[in-house]
Amino acid sequence: MTVTTTRPKEYYHQRSSAEMDKHLLEASWSARQKVALTCRILAKEGHESALAGQISSRADKPGTYWMLRFGLGFDEASASNVQLVDDDLKVLEGEGMANPANRFHLWIYRNRPEINCIVHTHPPYCSALSIIGEPLEPAHMDTSMFYDDCAWLPEWPGVPIGDEEGEIISNAIGNKRAILLAHHGHGGSLCAGDLHRTCRAHAIARAFGGDDQEDQARIGQGGARLSPEAEGDRRDIPLFRASRAAQRRRVPEVTSCRALRKSGLQPARAPS
Numbered sequence: 001m002t003v004t005t006t007r008p009k010e011y012y013h014q015r016s017s018a019e020m021d022k023h024l025l026e027a028s029w030s031a032r033q034k035v036a037l038t039c040r041i042l043a044k045e046g047h048e049s050a051l052a053g054q055i056s057s058r059a060d061k062p063g064t065y066w067m068l069r070f071g072l073g074f075d076e077a078s079a080s081n082v083q084l085v086d087d088d089l090k091v092l093e094g095e096g097m098a099n100p101a102n103r104f105h106l107w108i109y110r111n112r113p114e115i116n117c118i119v120h121t122h123p124p125y126c127s128a129l130s131i132i133g134e135p136l137e138p139a140h141m142d143t144s145m146f147y148d149d150c151a152w153l154p155e156w157p158g159v160p161i162g163d164e165e166g167e168i169i170s171n172a173i174g175n176k177r178a179i180l181l182a183h184h185g186h187g188g189s190l191c192a193g194d195l196h197r198t199c200r201a202h203a204i205a206r207a208f209g210g211d212d213q214e215d216q217a218r219i220g221q222g223g224a225r226l227s228p229e230a231e232g233d234r235r236d237i238p239l240f241r242a243s244r245a246a247q248r249r250r251v252p253e254v255t256s257c258r259a260l261r262k263s264g265l266q267p268a269r270a271p272s
Contacts, residue, residue: 031057032082035066038119039077046123047196048074053121056105063087065109070099100161107166108173125199130182136195136202143198150195151179 029037035057047053053074056067068074069081083094087106091098105118129136135152138144153172157165173179178195 030079031059032066032084033079034117035068035082036077036079038117039068039074042119042121043074043077045196047121053119054099054102054105055117055119056102057117058109059084064092065102065105067098067102067105069094069096071096101159103162104160104166104169107163107170111170112173112175121196123196123199125203126180126196128203129199130180133182134202134206136180136199138198138202139205140198140201143194143201146178146195146198149176149178150198151176153179153181156182 035055038055042048042053042055051071051073054067055074056065058064059066063086065085065087066082067085068077069083072081081094081096083096083098084092085098085102086092087110089098089100089102089106105120108115108118133154136146136150138146138150151173153169157168160166160169169179169181180199
């Protein structure tokens with residue numbers, strides 16, 4: 001006779017996390033290479049809008065950051081044109097000028113020491129929600145990582161090249177990982193591709209649900225809450241982690257050795 005054992009869900013959560021740590025290994029890219037790769041991946045997913053949008057990462061030395069050189073589109077990014085800048089956007093390593101719109105990144109980094117990367121882009125569905133002045137409603141399982149974790153800035157002051165915009169955005173995002181900016185786009189510490197897909201689902205649901213307030217309330221009612229075990233560490237959601245590995249597999253022209261050598265994005269050598 002077969003004995004059926006019923007275990008708590010937390011057991012399977014910990015087990016799947018341990019197995020993914022073992023089998024879904026991260027590539028040993030440098031921070032500079034990761035910035036370039038992120039630009040390429042997001043360009044492929046439709047986040048590019050001429051020169052609009054920025055991606056940055058903390059560098060090893062405190063108060064320094066990696067950013068794409070101003071004047072390039074995301075699809076032109078390579079490790080060789082990612083610059084090292086200081087806390088006033090003065091170029092320390094690399095050619096050309098720093099993107100002046102990256103100044104608000106500096107404000108977020110100062111206020112949020114746990115954040116190591118910032119992405120700001122203008123993808124179509126995020127921009128669509130920003131145009132109609134509607135905050136994000138994560139109401140589906142696949143979007144649960146953004147439940148109560150995406151801020152909303154209802155009034156946008158202008159091109160973010162000054163300290164004023166940096167102060168406004170850093171205060172508006174608070175302790176959340178993402179933010180939608182009215183009539184502008186989105187910003188976040190990570191998950192840019194997932195945030196765009198969440199906005200796309202919201203926009204489609206809105207179209208199906210109709211325009212009246214009752215239908216809109218029904219779409220967002222309750223939201224997509226995380227289970228208690230996932231709430232403890234949102235970065236450790238098995239479904240989310242697996243999707244990142246799948247995303248890397250979907251961009252062979254970015255991750256193939258030939259393309260990486262051609263673009264200057266060779267994998268960093270493992271320490272001996």
